[in-house]
Amino acid sequence: MRSRLEVLAPGPLSTVQDLGRFGHNAWGVTTSGAADRGSLRLANRLVGNPEEAACLEVTLGGLRVRAHGDLEVATTGARCPVRVDGIEVGHNAPIRLPDGAVLELETPAAGLRTYLAVRGGIDVPTVLRSRSTDTLAGLGPAVPQAGDRLPVGTAPRTFGEVDLAPRFDPDGREVTLRVRLGPRDDWFTAESRARLTSTAWTVTADSNRVGLRLDGPALQRAREGELPTEGMASGALQVPPSGRPVLFLADHPVTGGYPVIAVVLAADLDLAGQLRPGQRVHFRDTTASA
């Protein structure tokens, strides 16, 4: 009989994610996938999966699951106290989850998203070659609810080569993300361009997988008029008429009509995916070293 992971409680939001869907932007389909890709990859390596296998992305802990069949799992990303049948177990390390055992994630002290990998991967059907749930478009597997039994795939022939991965935990204090100005920095006043990198922006409560909404002094435009709709990508800092930037994450719309003042470097996107409401974020301009 095939193994399954039964969701007893999903917490505030748990979704199935892999590394996303590529090559479909032209149809209006965004990449989606894990908001912290490095943590998803690590979780898969710990249980011997291919790096791109589907995991559960757990937002602010609160997940409880029961094993049907003997499973091996690992958690990465935001560090939650993790318990198996009430006994605390390790983070960033493979965990045995015997048939019937219950794994529970409490709320993380810092960071937002915890990844739960299971050896064999979460084997829900693919949509456009990916198992990621695009929360904006409603594409991909449904958001798991209490009572759902998620199928687990066949265990790979390989085993994990790491027993414990020393890794920096997401930081709960001020985080600095590197940016390059453009493509539309010339739509803003020189003062506002400077303000982007001199402000400690606050992540607001209406942030989600689509983007981080940032609160701070409004960025002023240097020109009037409408920008023709253009392509967007993760990391884009789009500035709507309110002047408060939105930092696009995995489920961002493929196109947008407001100017992008700067784009966060790809290597810093995983940090952005772990920022939680109330946290402060700085942007450091690396345009000159590009």
Next chain:
Amino acid sequence: MRLLPFGDSGVLVEVDDLDAVLGLHAAVEAAPPAGVIDLVAAARTLLVRIDPERTSTSIVAEALRTLRPLPPEAGRAEEVEVPVVYDGDDLEAVGAATGLGPGGVVEAHTGQVWTVAFAGFAPGFGYLVGEDARLQVARRSDPRTRVPAGAVGLAGRYSGVYPTASPGGWQLIGRTDLPVWDQDRDPPALLRPGVRVRFVAAR
């Protein structure tokens, strides 16, 4: 052609008009530089997204500069006929705003060939550009919270078909039964960039 930076993971190419975008899109798609992972065509731009671990924006920018655009028709002359029942809730208002009257709106909508410029907003939502500006209208000032799948609308210089039920601010002039998005079909999107569309009045 103007190349604008998009972090370390993209190059935004700005050109003069939609035809230039389609020609550039066709050329990059036919021979993508190594490390290009996705393309987003839009009204006057093509966003070339790259994997910064496999290439760099400067290498890709150099390749784009030497690229010769293909004629947009090359290999993309596909035509789709979309049957529309013209009974949209905004048909009267569009008729008044354009001075064409409801009948004139239907005539203008069916009487020209539309081209899918790009897709966005939702999977399978194509932005269609016509041959003239007779049907140019503003978005509704009061967007609807729910627009049904298949609704045919107008906004700015574009026409479009809602692929799935969603909120929406376009002026609705009719509806079609033709599924423009079906995730189990290959390709799932009917209205892909470059496809020519002719609307026909159905009963």
